[in-house]
Amino acid sequence: MLLTCPTAQSLLGTAANPHPTLDFAVVGLNHQTAPVSVREQAAVPVQGAGVLYGTLREYADEVMVVATCNRTEIYLAGVHGSLEAAFNQAFQGDFTGYFYLHHELDAVQHLYRVVAGLDSLVVGETQIQGQVKRALAEAGSFQATGTLMNKVVQSALAAGKRVRSETGLSDRVVSVSSAAVELAHEVLGDLQGHTALILGAGETAELTMTHLRAAGVSDVLVVNRTEERARSLADRWGGRTCPYQELQRALPQADVVIASAAAPHWVVQGADARQALQQRGGRPLFFFDISLPRILAPDIAEVPGAYLYNLDDLNSIVARNLEWRRSTLPQAEAIIREAVAELLRWHLTRDAQLRRRAAAAALAG
Structure with a gap:
């Protein structure tokens, strides 16, 4: 076709x-x-x-x-x-x-x-x-x-x-990584002064890092099974790393945990969240699981003070912002048409110049 x-x-x-x-x-x-x-x-x-x-x-x-x-x-x-x-x-x-x-x-x-x-x-x-x-x-x-x-x-x-x-x-975010940061902003308010922990070091994790930085988060911990990849991501964006084996030690430091990695099992479970909250002195801990399959266990949501959001929760934000973006399409298409017309004018002018030069060269010959 x-x-x-x-x-x-x-x-x-x-x-x-x-x-x-x-x-x-x-x-x-x-x-x-x-x-x-x-x-x-x-x-x-x-x-x-x-x-x-x-x-x-x-x-x-x-x-x-x-x-x-x-x-x-x-x-x-x-x-x-x-x-x-x-x-x-x-x-x-x-x-x-x-x-x-x-x-x-x-x-x-x-x-x-x-x-x-x-x-x-x-x-x-x-x-x-x-x-x-x-x-x-x-x-x-x-x-x-x-x-x-x-x-x-x-x-x-x-x-x-x-x-x-x-x-x-492009003003309204429409990726799950940006939606996670937007939702974190809605539930925590100003993200400046908060610490975020990213589980993963792939492309989605990097996008998450960019949105966290744009939202004012200055302290970001990156945890990944491959420590070299975690360090590479952290170095590019001024974050810190923590060995994967010491994830439990890092959890209490975080206000927001965003998971975007692949694993065959639950990486964080309810018991881990409970232990982290005890060390946080009762301050709440927010988990956003944008992995597919999920790697944050559902029983985290049962722990008092722990709040768990997954892709379904974030999709409503994405859908809302996509609808807003679609409302701008007629103006965008009009700009494209105008730009194409400008290119055509350039092409016609250039062609006319080339023809005049060719004619002058033929006469001179």
């Missing part, structure tokens, strides 16, 4: 309005068109980016690959080959049925929406802006970009920044 979008393409090349062709395209798959079992087959190998770009340069003069957990897309300028063949050969598979293809201004509009977070699984998420910026830098390191690619991507980054600043699209 090949998906196309006609909304922007009407701005180019009709009999009544014969604009010059914008030689720009994208082929890709994402969370809307392909399950994770397919998306993981199109992941960029850690050591294989050079080979990947070498293959793709057989199909276009300029290339950029954007690969995240929810999408793999190839942007091409100066195309001289089949987009489907380029994707299949680059990732050594047959992804027919999962592709979407966009050409010319449709491809531009798609990239602008991607960068703005309008095409993300979590609408308005901000990580994609940095991911596309890094993708452009990587493509440049392989000498795979030129005037057109650089202009389109830089304009997309500017449009994405404008969408976020003018609409507030």
Whole structure:
């Protein structure tokens, strides 16, 4: 199944309005068109980016690959080959049925929406802006970009920044890690002066750390089975570490415990919470379990002074904020359309200049 979008393409090349062709395209798959079992087959190998770009340069003069957990897309300028063949050969598979293809201004509009977070699984998420910026830098390191690619991507980054600043699209948190911190703020009030303990050191734990810091928490303990990973996360964000074996000693120091790790058993149980509370002199202790499967035992909630929240409790916050984000979409889409029109004006001006130079060179010859 090949998906196309006609909304922007009407701005180019009709009999009544014969604009010059914008030689720009994208082929890709994402969370809307392909399950994770397919998306993981199109992941960029850690050591294989050079080979990947070498293959793709057989199909276009300029290339950029954007690969995240929810999408793999190839942007091409100066195309001289089949987009489907380029994707299949680059990732050594047959992804027919999962592709979407966009050409010319449709491809531009798609990239602008991607960068703005309008095409993300979590609408308005901000990580994609940095991911596309890094993708452009990587493509440049392989000498795979030129005037057109650089202009389109830089304009997309500017449009994405404008969408976020003018609409507030990303103001309301919509991840479970940020929702956990938001709920902690609701139940504790000002988080400054409080101590948080993070169980885990993966991507979700790092996101949790960023939200804790933004909320004013200055003292964060990181506990993880692999102490090196815990230390790496703590060092990046100015936190402290505690050996996993000494978790029980660390619990009384925490006002908030946020668990985002994987384990085959309960890492903290009711008896652990009871012991920690005794050492805290009756001060309450709040637990947020954003792990799946859960690693904080349900009997923690039965301990006086211990308060346990899980993913179901946090999803209501996420849903509320997502609804608010959706209300900003019409304004965001209007900004994207305006940015695409600006890109078209740049393209028409550039094309006219190139034509005048070519004509002058022909006369001079």
